[in-house]
Amino acid sequence: MTLSDLQHLVHQLGPATPEITTIVQEAIDCWSVTFDEDVALQLGWNARSGRILMQCALGQPEEGAREALYAVLLNANLQLTGVADVKLALGDAEEDVMLIGEFDLEEVTVEGLRQRLSEFLNFAGKFSQMVAATFEDAAPEDCAMTTFTLRDRA
Secondary structure (H helix, E strand, C coil): CHHHHHHHHHHHHHHHHHCCCEEEEEEECCCEEEEECCHHHHHHHEEECCCCEEEEEEEEECHHHHHHHHHHHHHHHHCCCCCCCCCHHHHCCCCCCCEEECCCCCCCCCHHHHHHHHHHHHHHHHHHHHCCCCCCCCCCHHHHHHHCCCCCCC
């Protein structure tokens, strides 16, 4: 897959996906994609790896739960290594938790890109629930990673 392929697919993505409200090209290799439920992600191209990059903010944890949640997210990164093409990180000054993914397309088609977007948004939804949780009934350590459906990279 090339940058030209991705540019072509992104131009087709909006009309082919009714849930997308806007796609804004921010650079030659970067787009902001907004969905109808005010969900937004950044879609880009990694020229070095020839892979698609996706990232989105998952929110900010409550002040009292930050350290414990950060420990859980670091543990999640360890568990995701070699299993899924996503990782968690902290954003810039706003301290948002970010989900970052880097993907190949199994099919260089709009449907292939839609499938990757769907996988990424599935991960984002599950992790954003962890970030938003108040942990009143359970410590963040009790959030089981087994609730995630991870695909094998092989």
